[in-house]
Amino acid sequence: MIVNPIGLLITIGFTSLVGYILLWMLRPPIYVRVALETVTKGEEEMQGSIIVPITGTALSERLLEIAINFAQRLKVPLRFVYVMEIPLVLPPDAEVPREREKGERVLLHAQVVAERAGVFAKGKLIKARLAGAGIIQAAKEDSASLILLLLSEHPEREAFIGRSVQYILRNAPCDVLLLRPSREKAA
Numbered sequence: 001m002i003v004n005p006i007g008l009l010i011t012i013g014f015t016s017l018v019g020y021i022l023l024w025m026l027r028p029p030i031y032v033r034v035a036l037e038t039v040t041k042g043e044e045e046m047q048g049s050i051i052v053p054i055t056g057t058a059l060s061e062r063l064l065e066i067a068i069n070f071a072q073r074l075k076v077p078l079r080f081v082y083v084m085e086i087p088l089v090l091p092p093d094a095e096v097p098r099e100r101e102k103g104e105r106v107l108l109h110a111q112v113v114a115e116r117a118g119v120f121a122k123g124k125l126i127k128a129r130l131a132g133a134g135i136i137q138a139a140k141e142d143s144a145s146l147i148l149l150l151l152s153e154h155p156e157r158e159a160f161i162g163r164s165v166q167y168i169l170r171n172a173p174c175d176v177l178l179l180r181p182s183r184e185k186a187a
Contacts, residue, residue: 048145049079056106063150071119078121080110083134132167
């Protein structure tokens with residue numbers, strides 16, 4: 001049997017790639033490990049749920065993964081929150097059907113992913129003038145122990161703290177864990 005050197009190189013390259021992908025999938029990033037160690041110190045105090053604001057974006061998917069890791073480790077439920085920001089030109093109880101449909105779809109996806117991972121999770125759709133106010137409302141209603149946030153990336157700045165995050169940091173009734181995504185994940 002004659003071995004073709006090009007075929008051998010392709011086989012080695014493909015096997016290496018598959019191995020690397022499996023290693024990457026099974027090994028959590030360093031910031032998840034460090035954050036888990038920090039949160040574990042107060043593990044005994046964790047009584048309520050972890051509030052996880054989601055939007056359906058790629059960063060939101062990343063936050064979903066991190067939240068599930070936390071919930072598995074701490075054995076606490078997750079409360080996914082999708083805030084429909086109602087513009088000031090509309091009444092506070094205005095119906096926004098497209099936004100409601102998107103929110104329901106995003107919440108259902110998050111719940112399915114969490115339940116597949118063995119984590120109890122509930123979703124809540126909230127109407128608010130500001131996303132931060134809606135998240136604070138959910139944290140108070142749930143007697144949450146933690147609000148988990150992921151900073152958004154801004155093209156001109158390394159990490160961007162928007163008005164919603166600022167509002168949450170000022171008004172949170174519980175601990176807030178603010179994470180910055182690694183550049184590799186954001187790209």
